[in-house]
Amino acid sequence: MKKLTAILLALTMILSLASFAAAEGIETIDPGKLTISTSPDFPPFEYTDDNENIVGIEPDMMKLICEKIGLELVIDAMDFDSALLAAQQGKSDAVVSGVTVTEDRKLVYDFTNTYITITQGIVSKEANNVTMDTLKDQTIGVQRGTTGHIYAEDDFGEDSVVAYDTYTTVFQALMNDQVSCILMDDAVAKAYVAQNPGLVLNASTYEPENFAFGISKGNTALLDAVNKALDELIADGTVQKLIDQYMAE
Numbered sequence: 001m002k003k004l005t006a007i008l009l010a011l012t013m014i015l016s017l018a019s020f021a022a023a024e025g026i027e028t029i030d031p032g033k034l035t036i037s038t039s040p041d042f043p044p045f046e047y048t049d050d051n052e053n054i055v056g057i058e059p060d061m062m063k064l065i066c067e068k069i070g071l072e073l074v075i076d077a078m079d080f081d082s083a084l085l086a087a088q089q090g091k092s093d094a095v096v097s098g099v100t101v102t103e104d105r106k107l108v109y110d111f112t113n114t115y116i117t118i119t120q121g122i123v124s125k126e127a128n129n130v131t132m133d134t135l136k137d138q139t140i141g142v143q144r145g146t147t148g149h150i151y152a153e154d155d156f157g158e159d160s161v162v163a164y165d166t167y168t169t170v171f172q173a174l175m176n177d178q179v180s181c182i183l184m185d186d187a188v189a190k191a192y193v194a195q196n197p198g199l200v201l202n203a204s205t206y207e208p209e210n211f212a213f214g215i216s217k218g219n220t221a222l223l224d225a226v227n228k229a230l231d232e233l234i235a236d237g238t239v240q241k242l243i244d245q246y247m248a249e
């Protein structure tokens with residue numbers, strides 16, 4: 001028994017030394033840890049499961065990335081707008097929240113390579129069946145700070161848009177007819193429509209959007225390490241496997 005304990009202890013030491021070595025040169029807000037901010041209302045990318053764990057394509061990707069670079073993953077859950085702000089203000093090391101790469105955001109984050117492309121979709125009650133052609137006559141529900149929010153306000157004006165902090169409240173608003181449709185990422189809309197009978201999803205004509213992780217600006221060591229790990233996970237098919245697995249659920 002003593003021997004086993006000694007072996008285990010030695011193993012633990014070797015493992016922690018290995019991870020220390022791997023993470024050397026990478027500075028994070030909490031040394032040895034990678035703190036990400038996220039809004040877990042975004043299945044299949046990030047959501048809370050029945051055991052209150054934050055799971056999904058992106059938390060799984062980050063776990064694997066952290067193993068590769070030798071940092072411990074810490075997930076800070078909050079509203080999307082706050083998750084963006086946290087990484088911008090250096091309160092998290094990165095925003096990992098289905099973030100679309102945009103020119104404006106490139107000014108505030110160092111984006112990693114992208115790993116998936118989505119487009120905006122329009123969710124409404126079956127009876128309304130809102131399409132791109134009738135979008136201009138609607139009260140559009142959005143999550144605050146998202147690309148859907150930005151597009152809706154730019155194209156139809158503030159008065160046509162109601163912004164909420166989480167998709168849970170956006171969908172409640174749709175169910176209660178406080179908004180007549182939702183403009184949001186189609187891959188996520190699909191998950192909500194599957195769970196809520198009586199809703200339909202229509203395609204939009206907005207430009208495709210690429211997802212990436214927004215690293216706190218200037219942390220080049222972290223950016224490079226995450227990119228290297230991410231590229232490996234893309235190249236060996238792990239990312240696609242996670243996408244297929246979570247999209248099927």
Ligand code: ARG
Pocket residue numbers: 038039040041042046080097098099100101143145146147148185
């Ligand atoms: N892709 C959109 C954006 O970047 C929406 C992201 C919302 N993410 C979330 N976890 N609720 O604005």
